[in-house]
Amino acid sequence: MNPRPCFLRPGAFVGLLAVVSGLAFASPSFAGRLEENTLKAAMVLNIARFTEWPMEETKGDAGSLRLCVFDTDGGMLAAFRELPPKRIHERWLQVRAVRRATDLDACDLLFVRDPDRSSVSRLLAAIGHRSVLSIADMPGFAEAGGIINLVRAGRKLRFEVSLSAARRAGLKISSRLLKLATIVGDRR
Amino acid sequence: MTSSRSMPCLAWPASFIVLLFFSTSLLAEAVDDLSLEALLDMEVTSVSKKAQSLSDAPAAIFVISRDDIRRTGARSIPEALRLVPGLHVGRIDSNKWAVASRGFNGRFANKLLVLIDGRTVYTPVFSGVYWESLNPMMEDIERIEVIRGPGAALWGANAVNGIINIITRHAADTQGGLVSAGAGTYEKQFGAMRFGTGLGEGVYGRVYANGFRRSDFDLPEGSEGGDGWDASQFGFRVDGRLSPRDSFTFQGDHGKQHLHQHLSIARYSPPYLEEFIDSASGHNANLLARWRHTLSPASDFVLQVYWDQYLRDERILRQFVTTFDIDFQHHFALDRRNDLVWGVGARFQRDDLSGAVARATPAAQRSSLYSAFAQDEITLREDRLWLTLGSKFEYNDYTGLEVQPTARLFWALNERHKFWASVSRAVRTPSRVERSVSFLNVVLPPGETFNPGPFPVGVLVEGSNDFVSEELMAWELGYRFLSASAFSVDATLFYNDYRHLRANRVDGLTAVPGGLEQKLPFTNARSADTWGAELAAVWQGGGWWRVDLAWSLLKTHIDTSAEDDVNPQIEISPEQQLSVRLAMDVRADMTLDIWLRHVGAAQALSAISLRPIQLDAHASLNLRLAWQLDENLELAFVVRNLFDDGRVEYVQESFTRPEGVPASYYIALRWDF
Numbered sequence: 001m002n003p004r005p006c007f008l009r010p011g012a013f014v015g016l017l018a019v020v021s022g023l024a025f026a027s028p029s030f031a032g033r034l035e036e037n038t039l040k041a042a043m044v045l046n047i048a049r050f051t052e053w054p055m056e057e058t059k060g061d062a063g064s065l066r067l068c069v070f071d072t073d074g075g076m077l078a079a080f081r082e083l084p085p086k087r088i089h090e091r092w093l094q095v096r097a098v099r100r101a102t103d104l105d106a107c108d109l110l111f112v113r114d115p116d117r118s119s120v121s122r123l124l125a126a127i128g129h130r131s132v133l134s135i136a137d138m139p140g141f142a143e144a145g146g147i148i149n150l151v152r153a154g155r156k157l158r159f160e161v162s163l164s165a166a167r168r169a170g171l172k173i174s175s176r177l178l179k180l181a182t183i184v185g186d187r188r
Numbered sequence: 189m190t191s192s193r194s195m196p197c198l199a200w201p202a203s204f205i206v207l208l209f210f211s212t213s214l215l216a217e218a219v220d221d222l223s224l225e226a227l228l229d230m231e232v233t234s235v236s237k238k239a240q241s242l243s244d245a246p247a248a249i250f251v252i253s254r255d256d257i258r259r260t261g262a263r264s265i266p267e268a269l270r271l272v273p274g275l276h277v278g279r280i281d282s283n284k285w286a287v288a289s290r291g292f293n294g295r296f297a298n299k300l301l302v303l304i305d306g307r308t309v310y311t312p313v314f315s316g317v318y319w320e321s322l323n324p325m326m327e328d329i330e331r332i333e334v335i336r337g338p339g340a341a342l343w344g345a346n347a348v349n350g351i352i353n354i355i356t357r358h359a360a361d362t363q364g365g366l367v368s369a370g371a372g373t374y375e376k377q378f379g380a381m382r383f384g385t386g387l388g389e390g391v392y393g394r395v396y397a398n399g400f401r402r403s404d405f406d407l408p409e410g411s412e413g414g415d416g417w418d419a420s421q422f423g424f425r426v427d428g429r430l431s432p433r434d435s436f437t438f439q440g441d442h443g444k445q446h447l448h449q450h451l452s453i454a455r456y457s458p459p460y461l462e463e464f465i466d467s468a469s470g471h472n473a474n475l476l477a478r479w480r481h482t483l484s485p486a487s488d489f490v491l492q493v494y495w496d497q498y499l500r501d502e503r504i505l506r507q508f509v510t511t512f513d514i515d516f517q518h519h520f521a522l523d524r525r526n527d528l529v530w531g532v533g534a535r536f537q538r539d540d541l542s543g544a545v546a547r548a549t550p551a552a553q554r555s556s557l558y559s560a561f562a563q564d565e566i567t568l569r570e571d572r573l574w575l576t577l578g579s580k581f582e583y584n585d586y587t588g589l590e591v592q593p594t595a596r597l598f599w600a601l602n603e604r605h606k607f608w609a610s611v612s613r614a615v616r617t618p619s620r621v622e623r624s625v626s627f628l629n630v631v632l633p634p635g636e637t638f639n640p641g642p643f644p645v646g647v648l649v650e651g652s653n654d655f656v657s658e659e660l661m662a663w664e665l666g667y668r669f670l671s672a673s674a675f676s677v678d679a680t681l682f683y684n685d686y687r688h689l690r691a692n693r694v695d696g697l698t699a700v701p702g703g704l705e706q707k708l709p710f711t712n713a714r715s716a717d718t719w720g721a722e723l724a725a726v727w728q729g730g731g732w733w734r735v736d737l738a739w740s741l742l743k744t745h746i747d748t749s750a751e752d753d754v755n756p757q758i759e760i761s762p763e764q765q766l767s768v769r770l771a772m773d774v775r776a777d778m779t780l781d782i783w784l785r786h787v788g789a790a791q792a793l794s795a796i797s798l799r800p801i802q803l804d805a806h807a808s809l810n811l812r813l814a815w816q817l818d819e820n821l822e823l824a825f826v827v828r829n830l831f832d833d834g835r836v837e838y839v840q841e842s843f844t845r846p847e848g849v850p851a852s853y854y855i856a857l858r859w860d861f
Contacts, residue, residue, distance in 0.1 A: 033231045034219060034232060035236060037237045038219055039230055042219040042220050043227050046224040081603065083220050102521050115357070121433055121488070122484075138360065143389065
């Protein structure tokens with residue numbers, strides 16, 4: 001076989017660089033845009049700010065709010081971990097990776113990413129009616145008994161709230177949050 | 189032909205990437221301080237976070253995401269598999285691929301377990317995969333999980349050097365319509381359609397249809413390879429819940445391929461090879477049902493049944509294979525320390541083989557396989573240290589009971605540094621060909637190096653009832669690292685010790701019409717060891733670019749010194765491979781992906797050329813540029829194998845001649861509604 005010439009010679013390289021940097025620098029600002037998982041993580045924090053846990057349900061260290069993350073692909077866990085230390089309702093947010101449904105004892109929030117839906121039932125059964133704010137980003141989460149679901153609408157994010165599920169969990173969700181949400185399930 | 193010559197080529201792109209990093213300022217926004225209203229107003233970038241290194245699996249796992257598939261512009265599964273370190277993907281011709289993990293590649297490579305949504309797709313005929321018959325809609329693949337190394341304890345026989353698990357999207361995630369269509373030079377035309385809708389409370393469904401036409405590759409002399417093909421596939425998937433504790437999946441596909449191939453078949457008269465264009469066809473159909481029942485937060489079980497049938501008709505062999513498989517798996521936490529999963533399964537297969545080149549005795553055969561497995565994940569220190577012990581027990585008609593144990597240890601030093609180690613035994617049970625099929629591989633012309641005598645000698649490769657399972661003992665070490673922000677690494681070291689690998693021995697020489705026939709029955713006379721390293725790294729910047737790097741090293745030592753081993757040829761997979769992919773949002777509405785690959789020199793078997801074929805080290809470049817014309821409409825332009833037109837990537841072991849992979853481009857439109 002004949003040896004082939006080096007496929008990317010300096011000339012081609014410089015050309016490519018010019019094209020790419022041209023595109024990059026001629027581009028409109030990237031302000032107003034965020035990586036999807038980062039945006040979702042920020043939304044989860046905001047949603048937590050507008051949620052009220054019953055006083056007696058403070059678990060673990062009284063000073064911390066435990067966010068448990070069950071994430072089969074790792075993207076959300078990484079996004080939560082990259083957030084700077086945060087206080088919500090005077091409690092420090094603590095992010096914890098969860099591998100099993102039986103590890104949810106001390107959670108105040110649960111984020112679920114499980115595109116195959118193979119663990120959702122067990123996770124929700126493990127929470128039962130305890131005051132855990134369950135959040136996911138998959139269609140059908142509310143029907144399965146979850147409280148909040150983040151949904152993509154084009155390139156933006158929206159969220160659905162199941163009021164009945166929130167009530168079962170004894171969580172109060174502020175009306176300011178509900179105004180921005182799509183309410184699913186029964187409204188009573 | 190050496191890697192030393194083409195490595196400098198990669199120095200340019202590498203410096204280009206470094207320059208890009210320094211020419212951009214990272215967007216470090218205090219996102220957590222934004223109000224909810226402001227967040228709802230934000231748009232998401234199309235480069236999404238990837239974190240393989242967060243995995244707590246004590247195995248060499250790599251996940252190809254939906255985004256990766258879309259942004260590489262891959263139109264077939266093997267093409268997407270080129271992203272994975274430790275895997276070698278060689279294109280043979282327009283409709284054939286060789287795919288292997290950690291060595292021993294070939295069109296008829298046999299040490300991989302490939303599954304689509306839990307359904308085994310390797311054929312019992314030769315224990316390999318007809319990649320051209322797997323044509324799910326690429327847009328509806330959720331992810332492709334690739335485990336290098338043995339996974340036999342959970343997955344069973346054939347999971348020797350790796351498992352490729354193709355998982356399509358849950359029906360709830362594919363609601364609405366999608367139409368994609370395109371055209372180009374190699375990808376002449378393609379189109380796919382999907383429609384998904386709710387079917388009741390908590391029940392979702394979709395139907396899809398997918399089809400394409402692909403053109404010929406070229407023979408190295410420049411003439412057309414005569415290997416163009418077209419394929420279509422349609423199917424459905426329904427996912428739903430019957431109660432809060434019960435969910436089910438029901439799915440099925442039907443596919444059809446019209447293949448052409450340039451065959452070179454041995455014969456006893458000059459020129460001892462008959463060359464012609466063969467029109468082949470493939471049909472495949474399957475139905476699968478799965479029921480998952482949650483018993484408690486600590487326990488659930490899954491019952492899965494499937495039926496699968498394929499008919500492949502080509503000059504070499506006509507195969508009609510039906511499979512029925514039933515599997516039960518129960519997972520439960522025994523206590524806070526022990527997480528158990530166990531299961532039982534049975535598989536029944538019936539094949540019917542006939543053909544002009546390969547002869548099966550008997551022509552039709554039924555076989556059954558019974559299996560059981562158990563695995564315990566023991567928490568030694570909470571959130572820090574786990575030990576996994578497990579084994580699979582399989583009973584097959586050819587070799588009886590096979591035991592495949594594994595022990596794996598996972599240690600999370602902290603959230604940033606994780607280590608794992610494993611030792612496993614795996615077997616590859618014999619295929620139908622190895623036991624009871626014979627074929628005339630080549631006829632040696634008289635008076636030449638390999639046959640100085642006066643008569644042509646036909647080499648008849650023959651299945652043997654003495655052929656038993658190939659065995660592997662594998663040792664692996666892994667390390668995963670995640671930096672504070674956006675850099676992660678996943679590294680693996682392995683050593684594989686193989687026994688009883690397939691070889692051929694010399695049997696009787698008999699007179700046949702036209703010459704002599706030398707029988708070469710299969711034996712287990714060969715042994716080998718391989719070691720290597722694999723590295724996957726991701727570097728993410730400011731939400732608008734990401735670099736994925738995959739590097740692999742593989743050292744292969746094959747011992748052919750056994751007296752019983754006459755096979756003069758050995759396969760050697762590339763010693764080094766490198767893939768660097770840069771994904772960027774170059775503008776708010778435009779994405780660019782640059783994908784460079786370097787593949788080291790390799791050696792492939794070739795019966796018809798009488799000696800192994802040396803494949804040069806090479807580098808190749810793919811580009812994809814896509815515009816978001818509006819929220820739901822995307823136009824993409826994809827270039828493949830730029831500057832590397834006509835390179836022979838791989839050759840089939842028998843029956844075909846080398847063909848070059850052309851450079852190509854295509855344009856595609858995708859509309860979500």
